[in-house]
Amino acid sequence: MQLNGSQIIIECLKEQGVDTVFGYPGGTILNVYDELYRHPEIRHVLTSHEQGAAHAADGYARATGKVGVCMATSGPGATNLVTGIATAYMDSVPLVAITANVGKPLLGKDSFQEIDIAGVTMPITKHSIIVKNINKLADTLRRAFKIAKSGRPGPVLVDVTKDVTAATCEYTYKEPEKILPVTETITEEALAAAADMINQAKKPYLFVGGGAVISGAAEEVRELAHKLQSPVCDSLMGKGTFPGDDPLYTGMLGMHGTKTSNLGMYKCDLLIVLGARFSDRDVGDTKAFAGQAKILQIDVDPAEINKNVLVDGCVIGDVREVLKRLLPMLESKENPEWLEEIGQMKKKYPLAYHEEGLSGPFAIEEIYRVTGGDALICTDVGQHQMWTAQYFKYTVPGSLITSGGLGTMGYGLGAAMGAKCGRPDKTVINVAGDGCFRMNMNEIATLVRNDIPVIEVVLNNHVLGMVRQWQTLFYGQRYSQTILRDKTDFVKVAESMGAVGIRVTKKEEFAPALEKAIAMKCPVVLDCQIDSDDKVFPMVAAGAANAEVFDEADLNQNKG
Numbered sequence: 001m002q003l004n005g006s007q008i009i010i011e012c013l014k015e016q017g018v019d020t021v022f023g024y025p026g027g028t029i030l031n032v033y034d035e036l037y038r039h040p041e042i043r044h045v046l047t048s049h050e051q052g053a054a055h056a057a058d059g060y061a062r063a064t065g066k067v068g069v070c071m072a073t074s075g076p077g078a079t080n081l082v083t084g085i086a087t088a089y090m091d092s093v094p095l096v097a098i099t100a101n102v103g104k105p106l107l108g109k110d111s112f113q114e115i116d117i118a119g120v121t122m123p124i125t126k127h128s129i130i131v132k133n134i135n136k137l138a139d140t141l142r143r144a145f146k147i148a149k150s151g152r153p154g155p156v157l158v159d160v161t162k163d164v165t166a167a168t169c170e171y172t173y174k175e176p177e178k179i180l181p182v183t184e185t186i187t188e189e190a191l192a193a194a195a196d197m198i199n200q201a202k203k204p205y206l207f208v209g210g211g212a213v214i215s216g217a218a219e220e221v222r223e224l225a226h227k228l229q230s231p232v233c234d235s236l237m238g239k240g241t242f243p244g245d246d247p248l249y250t251g252m253l254g255m256h257g258t259k260t261s262n263l264g265m266y267k268c269d270l271l272i273v274l275g276a277r278f279s280d281r282d283v284g285d286t287k288a289f290a291g292q293a294k295i296l297q298i299d300v301d302p303a304e305i306n307k308n309v310l311v312d313g314c315v316i317g318d319v320r321e322v323l324k325r326l327l328p329m330l331e332s333k334e335n336p337e338w339l340e341e342i343g344q345m346k347k348k349y350p351l352a353y354h355e356e357g358l359s360g361p362f363a364i365e366e367i368y369r370v371t372g373g374d375a376l377i378c379t380d381v382g383q384h385q386m387w388t389a390q391y392f393k394y395t396v397p398g399s400l401i402t403s404g405g406l407g408t409m410g411y412g413l414g415a416a417m418g419a420k421c422g423r424p425d426k427t428v429i430n431v432a433g434d435g436c437f438r439m440n441m442n443e444i445a446t447l448v449r450n451d452i453p454v455i456e457v458v459l460n461n462h463v464l465g466m467v468r469q470w471q472t473l474f475y476g477q478r479y480s481q482t483i484l485r486d487k488t489d490f491v492k493v494a495e496s497m498g499a500v501g502i503r504v505t506k507k508e509e510f511a512p513a514l515e516k517a518i519a520m521k522c523p524v525v526l527d528c529q530i531d532s533d534d535k536v537f538p539m540v541a542a543g544a545a546n547a548e549v550f551d552e553a554d555l556n557q558n559k560g
Helices: 005-015 027-036 050-064 082-090 117-124 134-149 162-166 188-200 210-215 218-228 259-264 319-329 336-348 360-371 383-391 412-422 434-440 443-449 465-474 490-496 507-520 552-559
Strands: 002-004 020-024 043-046 068-072 095-101 127-131 155-161 168-170 204-208 232-234 249-252 270-274 294-299 313-316 376-379 428-433 455-460 500-504 524-529
Touching (some): 005 027, 005 134, 005 162, 027 095, 050 095, 050 434, 082 095, 095 134, 127 134, 188 319, 210 218, 259 336, 360 383, 360 455, 360 507, 412 428, 412 434, 412 443, 455 490, 490 524, 500 507
Parallel strands (some): 068 095, 127 155, 294 313, 455 524
């Protein structure tokens, strides 16, 4: 049948099973929005800012496992998506961004709101393309969804000129291609070598990354850990793949990981890395990282092998598929001395914080207690993000939604919005700092307008907390531009947008306020006043070896 470009875009979205789109209209994309008006079966969430739309599509994808979709007009509308696209790219999130551009005759002439958005986003997408021919539109969109979801997932941008959205051509419905996990790169030789390394190990240690979450390998990772009787640590992106309440779990690895994980890394004889890319925030000084151990890396992306850390063995392929084939080849182990050594470290180096007064760690522990751990937790970026990673026990993969690779302040509220749209059955809580909340508080209005009951917990210390922590420890307490003690009242801000605002100043007020927020089933902002000088410990200084991890007791001892 003959359809115009806008109709083809909508039909292709329906082909792909898209039920929710986040976006903001404008001149060049008006034809698409006019057609969208005729299709109430696709929910469109009008965000307050295009960046919020990109973050919402990202959060939707992480919460559901489906491809998130956002749309924007040309020029500033398209460029406002860039930070959200880059965030998705760094964390391997499947996302399709659809933008419209000026008509083909106006391209390259500095026309009003013209920008080469395909060129702008080329380094931060798996693929970006501008469609100037109506006959290529449908297949381009189908290919975009396939690329976004296959292999190592990531964002794809499709830019469509305005004349293509109005032109017509023949359209025929096509079933989406089934996307299978990557298995063709898994060789018997690599599996045999990996099995030999594991079977010979006396002190194995598992390091679980975001790739294990993406591949859905939670069951296999748990079976592997218990078969090997191996301690397990994770990256920020790997949270929930291995249960945070399992006795074998030692906590997060890296800059704000536990002492046990960071020091235990230097005691193992084999480090098994599952879907992690050895980020600098995880491994610190790469030359000093686990130098005493052999390293076995399992990853879907061959580009990650030997990129940051040299490894002794690897298997390239989908983590779950690799483990399904590898597990029958492994001998069951009993490692009482190794587990006792790690257990003693866990007792010696527990996570700890000051008990007096309302604090970030206390709030996170209360969120866990009140929800019973059954919630989707989103974060912005900073101290609150690290406390959320440390003190909430994640037992389900994908239950922590956070910007790991790009570290995007302002990410959390949009992501929480998308997560709640994708999983309306779940309690969705975004934990933010006051600096981050200032960047995205406009999306509270979006939540209210669309009746999306997200709870925003603002750990309000009136400073840019993580930057201040660095200034305290490494910059002689010169607090350049990190003090936020102005007169902004977040409770009134929430109320002015139609949400509920609750101020919390004492420990005993937090749980009742959170329980009330959950029961109200509407957008709620909890403004939690905490101390400006609370810090995240343990810590590894940037560029230092993980073995140099320190906490507050170490600092006080050195001062003494």
